[in-house]
Amino acid sequence: MTAAEKILQKALVASDIPSxxxxxxxxxxxxxAFFSAKVTEAKFLYAARQGVSKIAASNLSPSEVRRDLRSVxxxxxxxxxxxxxxxxxxxxxxxxxxxxxxTNVDQAKGYVxxxxxxxxxxxxxxxxxxxxxxxERNLKRDWSSIWRSAASRVSFEGVxxxxxxxxxxxxxxxxxxxxxxxxxxxPFDFNxxxxxxxxxxxxxxxxxxxxxxxxxxxxxxxxxxDNLSSTVPFDDASPNYAAxxxxxxxxxxxxxxxxxxKWRSELFSEMFDPGHEFSIKLGQTSxxxxxxxPKSVSPDTMKGAHLTINERWLDKKRRDKxxxxxxxxxxxxxxPEDIPLKKGDVDMLPSLWRNPDRVFEDKGDLVLEVDAIxxxxxxxxxxxxxxxxLKTFYRTTESWEDYLKKRMARHK
Amino acid sequence: xxxxxxxxxxxxxxxxREIVEAARRGVKNKVIEHLRRKNDSTSPKPGFPKSxxxxxxAKDVASSVSGSKATVEINHPGVALHFFGGTVLPKKKALxxxxxxxxxxxxxxxxxxxxxxxxxxxxxxxxxxxxxLGLALYALVPKVAxxxxxxxxxxxxxxxxxxxxAVWEMVA
Numbered sequence: 213m214t215a216a217e218k219i220l221q222k223a224l225v226a227s228d229i230p231s232x233x234x235x236x237x238x239x240x241x242x243x244x245a246f247f248s249a250k251v252t253e254a255k256f257l258y259a260a261r262q263g264v265s266k267i268a269a270s271n272l273s274p275s276e277v278r279r280d281l282r283s284v285x286x287x288x289x290x291x292x293x294x295x296x297x298x299x300x301x302x303x304x305x306x307x308x309x310x311x312x313x314x315t316n317v318d319q320a321k322g323y324v325x326x327x328x329x330x331x332x333x334x335x336x337x338x339x340x341x342x343x344x345x346x347x348e349r350n351l352k353r354d355w356s357s358i359w360r361s362a363a364s365r366v367s368f369e370g371v372x373x374x375x376x377x378x379x380x381x382x383x384x385x386x387x388x389x390x391x392x393x394x395x396x397x398x399p400f401d402f403n404x405x406x407x408x409x410x411x412x413x414x415x416x417x418x419x420x421x422x423x424x425x426x427x428x429x430x431x432x433x434x435x436x437x438d439n440l441s442s443t444v445p446f447d448d449a450s451p452n453y454a455a456x457x458x459x460x461x462x463x464x465x466x467x468x469x470x471x472x473x474k475w476r477s478e479l480f481s482e483m484f485d486p487g488h489e490f491s492i493k494l495g496q497t498s499x500x501x502x503x504x505x506p507k508s509v510s511p512d513t514m515k516g517a518h519l520t521i522n523e524r525w526l527d528k529k530r531r532d533k534x535x536x537x538x539x540x541x542x543x544x545x546x547x548p549e550d551i552p553l554k555k556g557d558v559d560m561l562p563s564l565w566r567n568p569d570r571v572f573e574d575k576g577d578l579v580l581e582v583d584a585i586x587x588x589x590x591x592x593x594x595x596x597x598x599x600x601x602l603k604t605f606y607r608t609t610e611s612w613e614d615y616l617k618k619r620m621a622r623h624k
Numbered sequence: 625x626x627x628x629x630x631x632x633x634x635x636x637x638x639x640x641r642e643i644v645e646a647a648r649r650g651v652k653n654k655v656i657e658h659l660r661r662k663n664d665s666t667s668p669k670p671g672f673p674k675s676x677x678x679x680x681x682a683k684d685v686a687s688s689v690s691g692s693k694a695t696v697e698i699n700h701p702g703v704a705l706h707f708f709g710g711t712v713l714p715k716k717k718a719l720x721x722x723x724x725x726x727x728x729x730x731x732x733x734x735x736x737x738x739x740x741x742x743x744x745x746x747x748x749x750x751x752x753x754x755x756x757l758g759l760a761l762y763a764l765v766p767k768v769a770x771x772x773x774x775x776x777x778x779x780x781x782x783x784x785x786x787x788x789x790a791v792w793e794m795v796a
Contacts, residue, residue, distance in 0.1 A: 270684070270701050279734040306730070321683050328687065333645030337793040338653065346660055347676050407660075407683075410653045412793045 213327070215320035216269035222246035223477030224257045224559040225463050237456075239394030241464075243319075245475055248312050251303065254563035259284045259585035261556070264316045278309045284585050315402060322397035329410065330382050330431040338410035339428030340421060341387070343378035343400075346407035355390075355406060362389035370429065372419045379411055379419055383429045447471060462493045462562075480558040483526065484538070494519040498566040501580075506573040509596055519565050519600045530604075540606040549610040551588050560584075561605060564592045572612055577603060579612060640692055643791055648694035650790025651783050652687045655696060658778040659685070671725045677702075709772030720752060720762040727761045735761070 223245050231249040234242060246261045263277035282304050292302035300308050328334060329341075343355065359378045363371045363386055370384025380386045387396035398407050416422040446452045448466035453473060456464045463476050479492045497514045505511055526537050541553045560582060568580040569589075578594045588609040595601040608615075663678035684700035698704075705712070712719060720732045732739055732752055739752040741764065751760035778786070 270699055273701075273731065275729060275731040275734045279731070282734075282736075318683065324686075325683075329649070331645070333642035333647075333794050334649035336642060337646040337790045338649055346682070347663075347679050348674070409657065410649065412790075413796065414793060 213324060214269065215317065215324050216265040218320040218323055219246070219261060219265040219268055219316060220556050221481070222261065223463075223475030223480075224254060224261060225460065225475055225477070226252045226254050226257060227460055227463075228252050229459055233459075235392060239388070241456075241473070241475070242393070243395065244478060246316070248303075250301075253285075253288055253290065254560065254567070255288055255582065255585065256281065256284050256290075256303070258556075258560055258563075260312055260316075262586065264313055264320075267313060268317050268320050274310065274313050277313060278306065280585060281309055287583070311402060315399060318399045319393065319395065319397075322395065322399065326382075326397035335382065335428070335431055336413070338412055340372075340379055340381050340411035340416050341408040342411050343390070343406055344409055345405055347405035349403070349405040353401065353404060358390050359386075362386050365389055370421075372416075372421045375419055377419070379416075379421065381416075381421065381429055383431050446473075448473070462495045465493065476562070477559050480561075481555050483523070483558070484555060489523050491520055491522045494521060494562045494565045500567050501565070501571065504568060504571040505578075506571060508573045509578065513596050513598070514600070517596070517598050517600050519594065519602065521561070521602050525602045525605075537604055540604070547608075549608055551584075551607040551609065553605070553607050557590065557607060558605070560590045561592065561602075564590055564605070565594070570612070574616075581612065641689065642794065644689050644692055644694045646790045646794040647787040648687045648689055648696060650786040650788075650793075651694070651696045652685055653790075654778050654783060654786035655685050655698065656682045658782075659698075659776075662775065672722075672728050673725060675728070703776060705770050706773050707776040709770055712768045712770065714766070718750065718764040718766060719768055720764055721768070722761065723751070723763055724759060724761050732762060 221244075225245040225247045227247065228250050234247065234249060237245075246257060248257070248260070251257060259281055260277075263272060263280055266272040267274060267277055285304055290303060292299075292304065296302050298305050298307075300311065302308055329338070343359065345352075345355075355378065356376075363380075366385040366389050369386070370381035371386050372379040382396075388394050390400050392401040393399070398404070400406055411419075413422065413428070416428070417424055422428060448468075453464075453466065456473070464473065465476050465479060466473050467479070476492055476494075479490060482488060483490050483492070495518065497517045497519075502511050502514060505514065529536055530539065540550070541555075543552055544550055564580045564582050567582070569583050570581040572579040572581075574593070576595075578596045578600075580592045580594060582590045584590055584607065588607055590605070590607050591612075592605045593603040595603055610618075659678045659682040663676060663682070666674075666678060668674040681698055681700035681703050685696065685698050687694060687696045689695075722728050722730070727735060735754075737754045737756060739754055739761065741750055742753045742760070743750045750764040752762040752764060753760045777783075
């Protein structure tokens with residue numbers, strides 16, 4: 213897995229909680245989320261995830277991504293709170309955007325590097341890490357105290373003693389313990405300037421971490437969520453789950469079959485497994501949608517309506533009776549104006565449903581549109597009723613007006 | 625009674641893949657350490673913040689193993705250019721070189737003010753200027769020549785030594 217892929221796998225999670233509250237969320241859940249403190253705008257999160265992954269892949273510069281993100285914020289009418297302009301709380305500020313970019317890029321790179329550091333011959337030759345400063349800072353945290361306190365909490369498991377150096381086996385729980393984010397790899401805090409260097413087996417022996425004839429502890433098999441507390445130790449009956457639901461609403465869901473708590477976006481990515489049945493709630497109609505309804509659609513039809521998507525949406529045959537709606541994830545020769553969806557684009561469905569840019573009515577159906585940051589628009593067609601049904605979802609560069617003109621011309 | 629167990633030495637030796645992985649890791653560590661030292665020894669231009677360019681390049685050192693071959697890459701923009709040297713040409717009309725610390729890492733397309741091009745009639749040099757600040761923020765140049773800098777990477781000898789040392793670490 214590359215750093216860019218790691219970023220794109222993350223579930224978009226909008227919330228108005230500050231970073232101090234995010235720190236309390238289970239590390240496994242938090243690591244799988246793409247979020248920013250107090251950011252509720254899904255379009256911004258989508259654009260940020262795209263931009264950050266492109267930086268990780270060295271396809272875009274931070275300057276270009278900052279510019280694009282400010283453009284998205286402007287399009288949704290974002291204004292910083294009075295007195296906070298230019299501060300870290302101001303989403304348009306360079307400080308804030310750089311923090312989002314740097315934290316996410318560095319975490320993804322740290323993750324990928326950690327996977328490779330704990331496997332095979334690499335681990336046998338270099339079984340430990342040393343925490344070192346890799347970038348200077350004007351204001352430095354007291355890493356000595358942080359290390360000592362964490363070492364004590366983990367009972368010095370795998371930690372070198374009798375040295376002022378911060379050395380421990382790669383498998384030691386101290387790495388998660390020193391991390392604000394609960395990850396066993398850097399960054400260990402926002403803008404910390406700290407990083408890791410490999411420590412060889414010989415050095416481990418010199419530091420007393422290993423005896424000469426001893427082997428280092430066997431690392432667990434690396435996996436996507438290895439060492440990240442990926443399983444959430446409570447189920448939907450727990451007050452912890454109730455608290456998550458209160459904070460995140462339908463963005464957090466419990467899968468009764470697998471007994472797992474996941475972000476809704478993660479459920480989206482599982483939709484595509486062949487034969488997989490799913491039922492994912494996108495939430496209740498929002499006031500924004502009600503206000504944008506065309507006059508021909510009665511608000512009473514839609515008030516309080518919950519949209520839930522299931523496998524019938526993907527499996528249902530299109531008008532040609534041959535293809536189903538998975539086709540929208542491929543190039544279509546007869547629809548050159550359409551842009552193939554990526555799996556991560558499904559994250560925009562809740563936004564289409566709850567905060568569309570435009571709403572039209574077409575033969576009794578609702579057409580919902582949201583502009584995409586990198587060209588074209590997302591479009592969903594929903595049958596409006598008390599239990600609405602998603603009929604189709606795709607991405608296109610063709611305006612609704614042009615689509616209607618073409619359709620009329622076809623029928624003449 | 626003394627029991628002597630004789631193990632097949634071949635079964636005690638690490639496999640080829642483990643050896644290659646160890647060597648790869650040793651070289652990767654060497655390159656990372658080298659880039660971090662280079663970062664420490666680099667000073668910013670007066671009035672500019674430190675870019676930590678080489679520290680960021682160190683984060684982009686990647687490695688992979690395929691059979692008996694290991695590859696270590698630095699996937700960071702500009703590193704190859706600095707190592708080999710070359711000429712940077714603009715995608716459009718000119719390259720914009722920041723002249724003030726406030727636009728370090730800020731491309732003109734991102735700048736949140738009004739910039740307009742001005743040509744100095746005496747020198748013929750062109751700039752992007754923000755009149756509200758009374759400052760020329762960028763110099764507009766047709767190209768930039770970057771000299772080759774072999775110190776961007778460790779020497780071949782250092783790399784080979786690092787690979788050998790890592791393998792010995794593993795088998796010892």
